[in-house]
Amino acid sequence: MDMIWDGIKQAFLLLIHGDPQVLQIAWLSLLISGSATLISLSIGIPLGAVLGLTRFPGRRFVVSLVNTGMGLPPVVVGLIVSMFLWRNGPLGILHIMYTPYAMVIAQFIIALPIVVGFTMAATQSLDPKLRLQITSLGASRVQLGWILLKEARLPLLAAIMAGFGAIISEVGASMMVGGNIFGQTRVLTTDIVGENSKGEFAYAIALSVILMVLVYAVNFILTMVQQRSKVR
Amino acid sequence: MNQPQTDTAPLMEAKDLIVAYSGQKVLDLPSIQVFQNEVLGIIGPNGSGKTTLLLCLTRLIKPQTGIVSYHGTSILDGKAVLQLHRQIAVVFQESLLLNNSVWDNVVIGLKLRKVKPKEIKARAEKWLERFGIAALVKRQARTLSSGEAKRTSLARAFALQPEVLFLDEPFTALDGPTRQELLEDFKSVLGETRITTVIVTHDRNEALALTDRVGVIIGGNIVQLGTPAEVFSSPANEEIANFIEAGNIVHGVVETQSEGLALVRVGERQIEVCSELPAGSRVILLIPYDDVTINLPPTDTITTSARNRFPGKVVKLFRTGSQVRVTINCGFHLTALITRKSAEEMGLREGMEVVAMVKAVSIHVLARH
Numbered sequence: 001m002d003m004i005w006d007g008i009k010q011a012f013l014l015l016i017h018g019d020p021q022v023l024q025i026a027w028l029s030l031l032i033s034g035s036a037t038l039i040s041l042s043i044g045i046p047l048g049a050v051l052g053l054t055r056f057p058g059r060r061f062v063v064s065l066v067n068t069g070m071g072l073p074p075v076v077v078g079l080i081v082s083m084f085l086w087r088n089g090p091l092g093i094l095h096i097m098y099t100p101y102a103m104v105i106a107q108f109i110i111a112l113p114i115v116v117g118f119t120m121a122a123t124q125s126l127d128p129k130l131r132l133q134i135t136s137l138g139a140s141r142v143q144l145g146w147i148l149l150k151e152a153r154l155p156l157l158a159a160i161m162a163g164f165g166a167i168i169s170e171v172g173a174s175m176m177v178g179g180n181i182f183g184q185t186r187v188l189t190t191d192i193v194g195e196n197s198k199g200e201f202a203y204a205i206a207l208s209v210i211l212m213v214l215v216y217a218v219n220f221i222l223t224m225v226q227q228r229s230k231v232r
Numbered sequence: 233m234n235q236p237q238t239d240t241a242p243l244m245e246a247k248d249l250i251v252a253y254s255g256q257k258v259l260d261l262p263s264i265q266v267f268q269n270e271v272l273g274i275i276g277p278n279g280s281g282k283t284t285l286l287l288c289l290t291r292l293i294k295p296q297t298g299i300v301s302y303h304g305t306s307i308l309d310g311k312a313v314l315q316l317h318r319q320i321a322v323v324f325q326e327s328l329l330l331n332n333s334v335w336d337n338v339v340i341g342l343k344l345r346k347v348k349p350k351e352i353k354a355r356a357e358k359w360l361e362r363f364g365i366a367a368l369v370k371r372q373a374r375t376l377s378s379g380e381a382k383r384t385s386l387a388r389a390f391a392l393q394p395e396v397l398f399l400d401e402p403f404t405a406l407d408g409p410t411r412q413e414l415l416e417d418f419k420s421v422l423g424e425t426r427i428t429t430v431i432v433t434h435d436r437n438e439a440l441a442l443t444d445r446v447g448v449i450i451g452g453n454i455v456q457l458g459t460p461a462e463v464f465s466s467p468a469n470e471e472i473a474n475f476i477e478a479g480n481i482v483h484g485v486v487e488t489q490s491e492g493l494a495l496v497r498v499g500e501r502q503i504e505v506c507s508e509l510p511a512g513s514r515v516i517l518l519i520p521y522d523d524v525t526i527n528l529p530p531t532d533t534i535t536t537s538a539r540n541r542f543p544g545k546v547v548k549l550f551r552t553g554s555q556v557r558v559t560i561n562c563g564f565h566l567t568a569l570i571t572r573k574s575a576e577e578m579g580l581r582e583g584m585e586v587v588a589m590v591k592a593v594s595i596h597v598l599a600r601h
Contacts, residue, residue, distance in 0.1 A: 129328055132292045136322035137341035137392075140314060147340075151330055 007205025014206050026210055029187040032100050033168040036107035040115045040163055045156070048119025049145055053131070066120065069113025074106075078176030081106045085177065098179040103187070106173040111163040118159030122152040157226045161219050168215055188214075241304060243268045243428055244289065244396060249298035251284050251452075259284045259295070259452040266396065271422065271429040273443035273460070275436070277475050281452035282432045286400050289430065290322055318345050321394035325401040327381035329373035334365065337373055338388045345392070359387040362421060379410035386414075390421065399431040403438065415441065436476050440464065448472050466596050470516050473598075479520035480566055486513040493592065501563040503590075504539040507597040516598040523594035524568035526558060528578060531587045538589035542566060546584045549575070556580070560588050 014022045051063060083089055085097040085105075096102050126148060134147050149156065171189035178185035180194055188211040195204040242265035251259040259281040266272055266289070276282045287293040291300055291313045299306050307316055321341070329337045338360060342352040360366045363383040368376065376384065382402070389397060402418075403411045419442060422429060433439055439446050439460055446463045447454040456468040467473040473481055484498040486509050494507040496515060509515060527534065531541060544562025551557075556575040559567045566588050580586070 127326070127328065129324060129326060130330075132287070133322065133324060133328040134340075136290060136292055136317055136320070136398075137388075138314070138318040138344040143344060147330070154331075 003201050004205060007202040008209060010202045011206035011209035015210065022207070022210065024183070025186055025188055025191055025207070026214060028100065028185075029168060029189070029211070030214065032103050032174075032187060033107055033164060036104045036111055036167055037160065037164045039104070039108050040111035041160065044112050044115030044163070045119050045149065045159070046145075048116040048159075049123050049149055051116065052120040052123030053145065053148065063120070066113050066116050070117045072110060072113060073172070074110055074170045074174075075172035075176065077106050077109050078173030081109065081173065081177050097177065098181060098185060100178070100185055102177040103174050103185060106177045107167040107170065110170060110173060111167050114166055115159045115163045118162055119149075119152075119156060122155035122159065123148055125155060126151055154226050157222050161222050164218060165215060168218075169211070240268065242266055244300070244302050246289055246300045247298055249285070249288050249295045249300075251281075251288060251293070251295050257452055259288065261285065261298075261449075261453050264289075264447065264454060266428060266430055269426050269428055270444045271431065271442055273439040273446040274430065274432045274449055274454075275434060275439050275446055275476065276449035277434065280449045282434075282449050283400055284452075285449060286322075286398055286430065286432050290320060290398050291316055292322070319394060320396045320398060321389035321392045322398045323385055323389045323400070323402050325404050327378070327385040329376075329381055329384055331374060332372070333369065334360070334371050334373060334376070334384050335369040337384055338369075338391055341388060341392045355391045355393070356387075359391040362390070363387045363417065377410075378406055379414060382406060382414060386418065386421075390425070390427075394427065397427045397429045399429065399433075401433055402431070404433075404435070418442075436464065448476065450475065464520075467518065470598060473516075473518050479518050479523070479596075482517040482519065482564055482566075484515055484517060486511050486515060494597070496597075499563045501542065503595065504592040505595045505597050506592050509597065509599055513599060518596035518598065519566065519590055520594060520596075521557065521567050521569035523590060524566055525589045526560070526568050526570060526574075526578070526580070527587045527589060529585055529587055531589075536589060537591060539592040540590040540595075542588045542590075544586065544588060546580060546582050546586055549580060549582060560586060562588055566590075 051059065051066065081102065082097070084091045085094065085102055086092055087097070130151065131144065131148065134144050139147060169189065171193055174187055175190050175193065178187070178190060180186050180190035188207050192204045192207045192211070195201075195207065244266040246261070246264050248263075249259055249261040250257065264285070274282050274285060284293070288295045288298070289300060291307055301307065302316055305312075307313055330340065335356065338356045339352050342355060347355070357366070360369060363386055365380060365383045365387065368380060373381065373384065386402070403415055406414065415438065422442065431438070431442060443460055445457065446460050447457040448463060448467075449455070450471055456463055456472055463472075464476055467476060470481065473479070482498050482503070484496040484503065486494045486507070487497045487502065488495045489509065489511050492506055492508055494505050494509060496503045496505055496517060498517070503517060505517060507515070525538065529543065542560070542562035544560040544566070546558060547561045547565070548559040549556055550559075551572065554572050555569055556572050557567055557569055558575065558580060559565055568588060
């Protein structure tokens, strides 16, 4: 019990004093997971909209793939990305193994099906007659898709929260493709694993608290946006 | 009402439309035309294909077979469909507003059609004002009452200044007073703008109040097309008559026939009608409610052109606005539509002895197969 209490105290101290090492690790976590989220949104939202709004042969197969992908184990993603980026792997020539780029790629792959799945659900929840109405107002297909996505903006925020939440807290893939290299690829989750294995429980707890505050802060902002526009 | 130019080329025309869902035909229509400046009503019972027809004409769905042409040009590809959409407006039963302000909702179509910002502002303001919702521009659409939302969707449609306005049961979802008020407003706007309009409705009064021509659609096909007066007073068959509630429907058999005047037996009674059908023919008589008059006995002293006199008892009085529907049991049930004032002056009440009179010429006779 003392250990936990010490950890929380230490976390406060680290935060208050603005420990440069901790800040750098937290910032890198935010940067890597933030980039991966943005990339997965820019590809996942259009993809999810197409799956949610159109019918084509093989759609059900793709949808079940996406649904499976939403529960993709990060270690499996880490393994596959490692194999591709390994020195003599197909993409070894890029020399990005054990760099933040590799971590962004792995996290992007984890977040993508989540964003696609949430977007699909959000667009499917719209009144089908709304599409007829917007089309009749003179919208082209692209304009229709854009208007419908704006209409589904509130449930779409859930896609951002779920995608970001999944990868900022993910450790398996980041460890495998990043390597927890201090000053380069060490992020909050990989550092927690490292400190834990060294027996530095208090420091690990401090990092955990920071991680949770970070996740909470991002979700809080998004929730505020979502709920404010709902109530008004 | 406008004078439709039915002698000129139609503005819009559809031929051989077939729409089927999982093998079941919901629309099978050889031909329909929409003329410049007319208000065309499409009426029919639920599931008769009214809405499907509207979706085909607006090319919001593509019929399995058949062609829709506009200004004489067939609409074949996606580009032509988009062009069509940018010249028409559609108002559905649901208001279907976006989760934005009233203003954003009214201007969205204009923006999609790339109308100049100055023009957008002028038109939006004009129609918000005309539909009495100018004060609501900043309100979020989801906070509107159903009447306000419907006004917004109508303003959105009229601001487009469409060449053809399509409406699918636009007032059905509204409650009584809201609906009546909006119907009046809508009617006067339609009179002012003289926009070519196609309105789908199952409400006989809406059709009577608004349209120049009415098409009755049953089982996916238009079975009768004519002026509201024609359709409502002389429906082409029993199914149509039943649906539009044109009047009393009485079954009988022609007993005697002499020079176009037939005597039809209905139970214990005989009814004189104008018909060439030979004796023994089974017939359906349609007696419009408003052609039945009610008199207080004794009626022997009255000289009247009405060939049919049926003494009976009032069994039911039903008030609808300024009118009263009086149902009399005179061997069969006969309903008359009279003004509330007449009913009051005559002191009509249930159980009272009266005499119903009908002219032979007002009775529509259909042969029963």
